[in-house]
Amino acid sequence: MDRQLETGLASIRPKVLALARRFFRASGMRDDSEDLVQDVLFKLWSTLRSGADIQNPEAWAVRATKNACISAWRKKGQAASVPLDERIRAVESASGRLEETETAARIERALGELSEGTRKLLRLKAAGMSLDEMAAISGRPKGSIKSTLSLARRELIKKMEEV
Numbered sequence: 001m002d003r004q005l006e007t008g009l010a011s012i013r014p015k016v017l018a019l020a021r022r023f024f025r026a027s028g029m030r031d032d033s034e035d036l037v038q039d040v041l042f043k044l045w046s047t048l049r050s051g052a053d054i055q056n057p058e059a060w061a062v063r064a065t066k067n068a069c070i071s072a073w074r075k076k077g078q079a080a081s082v083p084l085d086e087r088i089r090a091v092e093s094a095s096g097r098l099e100e101t102e103t104a105a106r107i108e109r110a111l112g113e114l115s116e117g118t119r120k121l122l123r124l125k126a127a128g129m130s131l132d133e134m135a136a137i138s139g140r141p142k143g144s145i146k147s148t149l150s151l152a153r154r155e156l157i158k159k160m161e162e163v
Contacts, residue, residue, distance in 0.1 A: 110159040
């Protein structure tokens with residue numbers, strides 16, 4: 001349990017550290033991101049060790065990092081010089097880009113587990129081709145293509161829900 005927990009936290013650390021560093025850089029504050037992330041991950045570790053049921057530890061860590069960044073900013077007295085809403089938007093924007101990057105990586109991993117033929121059909125479909133056009137290119141019957149695409153979509157959805 002402890003080894004799994006440590007491995008999970010180690011995989012989350014680079015993501016929340018990058019988020020904290022972007023916040024400190026954008027706010028013009030001294031970079032305390034290492035300490036802040038260590039505190040957040042310790043809180044997550046303690047919470048998980050106490051038996052709490054956290055469905056998505058990574059999302060929990062991202063939210064806690066955002067909150068910790070805002071708290072650190074308020075404690076440093078920066079609130080008077082820069083509007084808080086502007087800083088919150090900067091952190092949320094950075095978080096959104098991080099989540100988009102992670103989602104794209106998960107999709108790429110899931111696609112990599114499909115056969116080359118299935119990936120080719122998905123690329124053709126994404127390019128806007130009809131079943132007739134895909135059948136002409138691949139030499140497969142339309143029914144087979146339709147079935148393959150349907151199974152591929154279900155498989156991708158299943159893999160995306162696993163994480």
